[in-house]
Amino acid sequence: MSTNTPSKLEKILTAGHLAVTSECGPPRGSDPEVITEKANLIKDHVDAINVTDNQTSMTRLCSLAACIRLKLMGVEPVLQMVTRDRNRIALQSDILGAASFDIHNILCLSGDHQSFGDCAQGQNVHDIDSMQLIQTVRHMRDDGKFLGGDDIKRPPQMFVGAAANPFADPYEIRVPRLAKKIAAGVEFIQTQCIYNLDKFEDWMKKVCDRGLNEKVYILAGLTPMKSAGMARYMKNRVPGMDVPDDIVKRMADTPKEKQAQEGIDICVEAIQRLKEVKGVSGFHIMAIEWEEKVPEIVERAGLHPRPSVN
Amino acid sequence: MIVADKKPIEEIIETIKDHQSILVLGCNECVTVCEAGGKKEVGILASALRMHFLQQGREVNIAERTLERQCDHEYLEEIRDIIDDYDAVVSIACGVGVQFMAEKYQSKPIYPGVNTLFMGVTEARGVWTERCQGCGQCILASTGGICPVSRCAKRIFNGPCGGSASGKCEVDKELECGWQLIIDRLKALGRMDDYENISPLKDWSTDRAGGPRKVVREDVEL
Amino acid sequence: MRLSYPTSIKIIRVPCTGKVDILHIMRSFEKGADGVYVVGCREGDCHYNSGNFRARKRVEQAQQLLDTIGIGGHRVRMCNLSSSDGPLFVKYAQEMHEKILEAGPNPIKLAKKKAKAA
Numbered sequence: 001m002s003t004n005t006p007s008k009l010e011k012i013l014t015a016g017h018l019a020v021t022s023e024c025g026p027p028r029g030s031d032p033e034v035i036t037e038k039a040n041l042i043k044d045h046v047d048a049i050n051v052t053d054n055q056t057s058m059t060r061l062c063s064l065a066a067c068i069r070l071k072l073m074g075v076e077p078v079l080q081m082v083t084r085d086r087n088r089i090a091l092q093s094d095i096l097g098a099a100s101f102d103i104h105n106i107l108c109l110s111g112d113h114q115s116f117g118d119c120a121q122g123q124n125v126h127d128i129d130s131m132q133l134i135q136t137v138r139h140m141r142d143d144g145k146f147l148g149g150d151d152i153k154r155p156p157q158m159f160v161g162a163a164a165n166p167f168a169d170p171y172e173i174r175v176p177r178l179a180k181k182i183a184a185g186v187e188f189i190q191t192q193c194i195y196n197l198d199k200f201e202d203w204m205k206k207v208c209d210r211g212l213n214e215k216v217y218i219l220a221g222l223t224p225m226k227s228a229g230m231a232r233y234m235k236n237r238v239p240g241m242d243v244p245d246d247i248v249k250r251m252a253d254t255p256k257e258k259q260a261q262e263g264i265d266i267c268v269e270a271i272q273r274l275k276e277v278k279g280v281s282g283f284h285i286m287a288i289e290w291e292e293k294v295p296e297i298v299e300r301a302g303l304h305p306r307p308s309v310n
Numbered sequence: 311m312i313v314a315d316k317k318p319i320e321e322i323i324e325t326i327k328d329h330q331s332i333l334v335l336g337c338n339e340c341v342t343v344c345e346a347g348g349k350k351e352v353g354i355l356a357s358a359l360r361m362h363f364l365q366q367g368r369e370v371n372i373a374e375r376t377l378e379r380q381c382d383h384e385y386l387e388e389i390r391d392i393i394d395d396y397d398a399v400v401s402i403a404c405g406v407g408v409q410f411m412a413e414k415y416q417s418k419p420i421y422p423g424v425n426t427l428f429m430g431v432t433e434a435r436g437v438w439t440e441r442c443q444g445c446g447q448c449i450l451a452s453t454g455g456i457c458p459v460s461r462c463a464k465r466i467f468n469g470p471c472g473g474s475a476s477g478k479c480e481v482d483k484e485l486e487c488g489w490q491l492i493i494d495r496l497k498a499l500g501r502m503d504d505y506e507n508i509s510p511l512k513d514w515s516t517d518r519a520g521g522p523r524k525v526v527r528e529d530v531e532l
Numbered sequence: 533m534r535l536s537y538p539t540s541i542k543i544i545r546v547p548c549t550g551k552v553d554i555l556h557i558m559r560s561f562e563k564g565a566d567g568v569y570v571v572g573c574r575e576g577d578c579h580y581n582s583g584n585f586r587a588r589k590r591v592e593q594a595q596q597l598l599d600t601i602g603i604g605g606h607r608v609r610m611c612n613l614s615s616s617d618g619p620l621f622v623k624y625a626q627e628m629h630e631k632i633l634e635a636g637p638n639p640i641k642l643a644k645k646k647a648k649a650a
Contacts, residue, residue: 084464088511110471113463113481124464131468132511147511165472170493173470173505180468180506192472239473239480319600350555354597357558362601364643 004187005141007104007159008076009048011309012282013188013217018275019282020303021078021190021219022294023050024070026061035066039075041291045298047306048076048105050190050284054085057117064094068101078161079103082111087127088136088147095137099156107161107190108133112239131184134162138185160185164218165192166203167242175206182215189216190284193223193234196242197273204279213279220274221284224293225263228252264293264300271301311340311431312404313438314347314424319358325421326359326398329370333396334359334423335389335411336376337403344438346424347402349376355402355423371396380407386414393418428460446516446523452504454495461488467509533618537625540632549573549610550583557594561603564641567632568594569609571624577614584612607635 003010012019022042027034039049049070053063067077079098081091095106110130114122128136136147137160144155162181166174178189194200200220207213225231228251235243247266254262267285274280283303287294298304326332334356342348356374363370373396377385380403393399393415401408402423412420428440443460449467450457459465463481470489473480477490496502514520546552549572560568570591572584588610595605609628613620 110464110466113473115463115481126464126466127514128511129464129466129468130471131508135508135511163472168470168472169474169476169487170470170490173493176502176506180508183506184468184508239475319597350553353555354558357555357562358597358601361558361562361603361640364640364647365602367643367646369647 005104005157005159006102007157008309009078009105010159010187012047012307015307015309017282017307018280018303019048019217019219020046020298020306021048021050021282021284022046022291023052023078023080023284023286024066024291025052025055025288026063026066028058028060030061032069035061035069036073038291039070039073042294043073043075045295045304045306046285047282048078050078050080050107053080053082053109053111054117056112057084057114057119059118064098067098067103071101071103076105077103078105078107079158080107080109081133082109083126083128083130083133084111084114084124087125091128091133091136092140092146095140095156095158096152099154099158102157104158105161106137106158107163108137108186109163130162131181134160134181134184134186142185159187161188161190162186163192164189165240166194166200167192167196168240174203175210175212178207178212178216179210182212186216188281189218191218191221192240193221193286194270194274195234195247196244197270199242200274201277204277208279213281217281218279219282219284220271220277220280221286222267222270222297223286223288224267224290224297225251225259226290227256227259227263228254230263264297267297268300271297271303275301311343311429312406312426313344313428313430313440314341314402314404314426315344316346316351316402317423317425319355319362322355322400322421322423323359323362326400329398329419331371331373331396331398332359333373333375333389333393333399335380335399335401335403336374337380337401337407338376338378339381339403341403341407341424342376343432345436347404351402352376355400377403380404381410383414386410444517445512445514446520447513449509452507452509453492454499454501454504456488456492456495458488458492461486461491467512535618535622537622538629540629541625548578548580548583549587550578550580552587552590554590554594554597557591557608558597561598561607561638561640564638564644566638566641567607567609567628567635569611569624569628571611571613571621574612574614603639604635607632607638 003014024038051063051066054060063080067079070077108130114124137158140156141158144152146152164178231248231251234241235248251259271283285294285297334352336347336349336352352374356372360372379385398419400421400423401411405426408420408422429442430438430440433439440460445459458467462469463479470487474487477487479485479487496505549570552570557568570587572587578584591608591610595608599605611624
């Protein structure tokens, strides 16, 4: 496949390498050091870094500004953008703003409902949905036009991504829903955190049966667990998360002081198993407020050093 | 119907406390069906208000009246003769009725006695749920007759989002996921292939986003 | 049995307690009743299945409303008994009578008198 954008992530995937991405949550304040420190911890072990957009609806420093910080320090950002907070004017405007700093990756999301965050009384926008945001970015990039039809001078050049949750309900539409996102124009997928490997492999098989793996790069999402408490929380409290009982048990059966290491081990083992799964093009390691562990995971999973591409 | 819920009586008392003569005005339509603003609710509210003010040592005149509708001129005209007997009105019709009253009787203070919520159905006795937000461009034909605008907390046109679990919405475990309902219907209709059609960007100019809306029908105009 | 119960109690007969509305309770207080109690069949024995359950809910609502406006929800009560249980009827009547004596007169009566005098 040839590349459509200057995105480093796209180049790595197109060259056939297993890509590695990670993410940084911006701070709840304006200190830029928080972002640059997190990025410095992981930048040599990943190909690109996602910056979350007010995740779980908690107000934070904006994704765009944090992405610009990363770009200025020579790190490849993936701009996460949710449709919860902006209408189509603001979305297009932010896309152009990002493009002006040559941010070449975008992840199109709907966003968690505002009731989870610190502004539960706020309005939500949802002028368009994540599927339509994919279409919007592709339209801006490929047709060089605004939604309103006017030409864009210097259109954005963005590699377009989206999320997929193989574990959400109803299961039967999980593959058709991916097909729909591909039809909308998505080029890479970062999945929800995978703990139930069997179910993920079943989903991937159905994805490959439909030939969808030929049309999109799928990065398997992983989050190492710090403790048995976190495992239980993820299982019971986080919407759309599937943590099998044996994982919770394995964490719980480990002495407390060794649980963090066990969580890393589980994550590394998962990557090693998923590397062999047809259709998996890379990994998206979301070490939530635990970025310092990403290098260890990447190295132990045999994904280091990262390839260099031009 | 338009579904409303009673305002706390303390809130009503606070808004009307300086008046001496008040008309509690109900409506025989939607708010009667959802038991928030009909004749019976007028009686209960008026009785409670009378007793409250008496307790405060004030004999406030609280009168009761229920109109056929508060959203039509002809019924609102029925109180033109008596409106000046009162120095304020508490309307327990929906927000539409309250406003039409206010427009018609320019110099009369009108206070709402209910919170108007949504267009919905009586799902069970004492349970009302939302079905329509009046977006002005109905798409129910393509979604199996279930509306993503009113039944999805994110009004997603290409759902469900990743927060749908066991048929319930991420916002509330009691709340049905609108997209699960759409998919169930499409399946029942043998139209699951339609699921993969991408809904285009919605034209919200017919929604509230476009400003207050108006329908003019020349064929029925006088 | 010829049991006697306090003369302060005035009985209003209804076909079923399900017929009793909050409005009836409110109006009673407006007209000066010091207390209202609704006597229904035993729960589970309603001839109309759920009449006495509805009555209980309405009594609860009336209690709330009366608390809010300062009359006092304790002046309203729901009782259940079998229609043949005279002694229990008397017991409830006495209880209510004593409860109301303790609560004192309905403040509305007083307020009305004051309003008239003024």
